[in-house]
Amino acid sequence: MKYRKVLHNFFLYLAIIIFLSFLLVPVLEMVFTSLQSMRNVFSIPHPLLPDFHFETYTHDLWAQVPWLPRYFLNSMIISTSVTLIDIILASPGAYGLSRFRFPGRRGILIAILASNMFSPVVLLVPLYKLMRLFHILNTYWALILPGAAFTLPFAVWMLTGYFEGIPKDLEEAAQVDGASKLRVLTKIVMPLAAPGLVTAAIYAFIVSWSQQFIFSLVFATDRTVMPITRGIYEYFGRNVTQWNTIMGASVIALIPVLVIFIFLQRYLIKGLTAGAIKG
Numbered sequence: 001m002k003y004r005k006v007l008h009n010f011f012l013y014l015a016i017i018i019f020l021s022f023l024l025v026p027v028l029e030m031v032f033t034s035l036q037s038m039r040n041v042f043s044i045p046h047p048l049l050p051d052f053h054f055e056t057y058t059h060d061l062w063a064q065v066p067w068l069p070r071y072f073l074n075s076m077i078i079s080t081s082v083t084l085i086d087i088i089l090a091s092p093g094a095y096g097l098s099r100f101r102f103p104g105r106r107g108i109l110i111a112i113l114a115s116n117m118f119s120p121v122v123l124l125v126p127l128y129k130l131m132r133l134f135h136i137l138n139t140y141w142a143l144i145l146p147g148a149a150f151t152l153p154f155a156v157w158m159l160t161g162y163f164e165g166i167p168k169d170l171e172e173a174a175q176v177d178g179a180s181k182l183r184v185l186t187k188i189v190m191p192l193a194a195p196g197l198v199t200a201a202i203y204a205f206i207v208s209w210s211q212q213f214i215f216s217l218v219f220a221t222d223r224t225v226m227p228i229t230r231g232i233y234e235y236f237g238r239n240v241t242q243w244n245t246i247m248g249a250s251v252i253a254l255i256p257v258l259v260i261f262i263f264l265q266r267y268l269i270k271g272l273t274a275g276a277i278k279g
Contacts, residue, residue: 030251032049033050033243034050034056034245034251035051036050037051037053040053056244057248060248064245065232065235070224071231072252074224074225077140078143080205081140081144086201087200089148090200091193092185094155094156094158094163095159095163095185097160098163098164112153113153115153116154116157120146120211121214138221142215143212143215147208147211147212150207152204154203155203159197166189166192166193170189198264202261202264206261209256212229212230213227216230217230228252231249235249
């Protein structure tokens with residue numbers, strides 16, 4: 001029995017390692033390419049390790065992509081704004097769905113989840129017409145509003161399930177002491193729902209960061225509002241592309257999402273496993 005368990009764990013870990021390799025190899029190749037000198041990027045045979053051309057980060061990147069700091073700042077502004085909008089709107093909406101029972105509640109929850117299945121690409125044309133109608137093309141709002149619209153449904157769904165796990169007795173006790181509904185929400189429910197709120201915020205930030213490219217490709221052609229993913233795309237040359245510089249910029253674009261995930265992953269896991277929505 002012990003032998004079978006050891007064998008089972010061996011194949012399980014082997015499968016996990018193989019799966020992770022498929023995920024990590026492209027990332028490692030991106031980092032290694034950013035540390036290669038241009039003459040070694042396409043060398044054959046391709047070296048397994050880079051020649052550690054740190055000039056990519058110390059000089060080449062800033063010389064060839066001078067707008068990179070502005071692109072990075074734009075991405076932070078857009079994703080942070082999307083996250084704040086999602087939390088501000090999703091919290092009361094999810095609280096209402098978790099605490100009040102009314103006809104069609106289950107249908108609303110299913111519709112909210114189903115709306116999250118729409119790909120942004122499908123709605124680019126009508127969204128473009130709306131942006132042009134309200135004269136917000138080439139502004140931050142043209143990237144913030146669609147980002148919030150596509151991340152809000154799942155945030156509501158996620159927080160509804162989390163609020164369901166908070167005992168109603170705590171709220172009833174506070175109301176007996178004279179606390180209003182708003183005070184109960186802000187002083188009792190929200191602090192207890194902190195892991196769920198952090199999870200929703202992480203989700204909104206990461207998804208918004210990844211969706212910025214497709215939105216900016218259509219709604220924002222002005223460099224002053226371009227996010228970093230769209231800005232990097234501008235530096236793909238027609239004849240020659242400095243791949244080590246492009247990969248270096250891509251590494252920088254990956255840092256915020258990586259840092260957030262590393263330091264807040266315990267909240268993410270706790271929030272995602274908080275329990276199912278009750279009927």
